[in-house]
Amino acid sequence: MIKSELNISLDASYRDLAKRTDVRHILGLSGGKDSAALAIYLRDKVPNMEYFFCDTGKELKETYEYLEKLEARLGIEIIRLKAERGFDHFLKMYNGFLPSPQARWCTIMMKIKPLEKFIGDDPAISYVGIRADENRSGYMSTKDSIRAVFPFQEDGLVKEDIFRILEESGLGIPKYYEWRSRSGCFFCFYQRKYEWVMLHEKHPDLFYEAMKYEEEHSDGRKYTWNRDESLREILVRKEEIIAAHRKKVEKEVARKSNKSLVEVMESVLDEEDDTIPCFTCHL
Ligand code: SF4
Missing domain, CATH: 3.40.50.620 (HUPs)
Structure with missing residues (x-):
């Protein structure tokens, strides 16, 4: 070469x-x-x-x-x-x-x-x-x-x-x-709230591992993956987040009946947060 x-x-x-x-x-x-x-x-x-x-x-x-x-x-x-x-x-x-x-x-x-x-x-x-x-x-x-x-x-x-x-x-x-539209690490900060609670649903061990990263620091400080809510707080609202997501999906399905459920879910998630992730991790 x-x-x-x-x-x-x-x-x-x-x-x-x-x-x-x-x-x-x-x-x-x-x-x-x-x-x-x-x-x-x-x-x-x-x-x-x-x-x-x-x-x-x-x-x-x-x-x-x-x-x-x-x-x-x-x-x-x-x-x-x-x-x-x-x-x-x-x-x-x-x-x-x-x-x-x-x-x-x-x-x-x-x-x-x-x-x-x-x-x-x-x-x-x-x-x-x-x-x-x-x-x-x-x-x-x-x-x-x-x-x-x-x-x-x-x-x-x-x-x-x-x-x-x-x-x-x-x-x-x-x-x-079926529950998350972006590839990447299980704790990726580009996840939307619904994807976080579904991580808890599908892989509770990984969710708690991500939570540990937020809470366990030798200097006692706390960091969060999301800007406005910790994973512990998100978890408290799990049912509410899932219900809100399902409602939006139903509405979207009724509006775009020619789309597959996966495509609908993706567009609903993008509506929640369409921050463009990097293509190194999410393509
Ligand atoms: S940006 Fe990429 S490397 Fe960083 S947490 Fe997300 S998927 Fe992992």
Whole structure:
């Protein structure tokens, strides 16, 4: 592999770039639906694709299962990238300050750094599953040797297409989509209140572990994953939160009868909080 800066015209399409044999081709899977659909979509379009997953060690078991299913279905290997140290080590390093949308050290230490180590100085094309109906950005490598491309945007694919690709491939959507619409760590601060109480419902052990991170600090301080409510407070309102969510879903189903329940749930959750998460973790 020649190590050099990428010498590519900015308007080169991903289909042209896919043919290049002098660069690495990489696709990051987050455990979410869009990156999985992209892996399916590009399976026969990009030879020599390297698939990777940045494993924080704090993912849901459904995520690991989904990745295994994807590997089996496509006959690919997904390389698991891990930070040298785990979340608890970094939390100590940051004096117990929980990560937040404003201080996303978790993504930097546990996803971006391992990824940059994996790529090194090799020139690479990074295929990213942001859709044509989305307007989000996030971490783009600042390295001149990496060029991000967006096949769904180039080809005009929107959310409905993603569901169709997953359905037709037989892979389907991740199991956690029944109650949570974003991939990532079980304690991710991008979760909405309904997703938190459903974490309690589906994985009570993980919910209480997340609660411990809020409450157990040697300096006696308390941190919360949410800006306005602790997990203990959210738990007290569990039934109320679930009831309110169900009511909104029913209303939305009546309004958009052609949408699947999963799509409806996602749009209801987005209405509650549509903060755009990072695509390193949630694609
Ligand atoms: S999923 Fe959330 S908590 Fe985990 S690394 Fe990404 S932003 Fe941080």
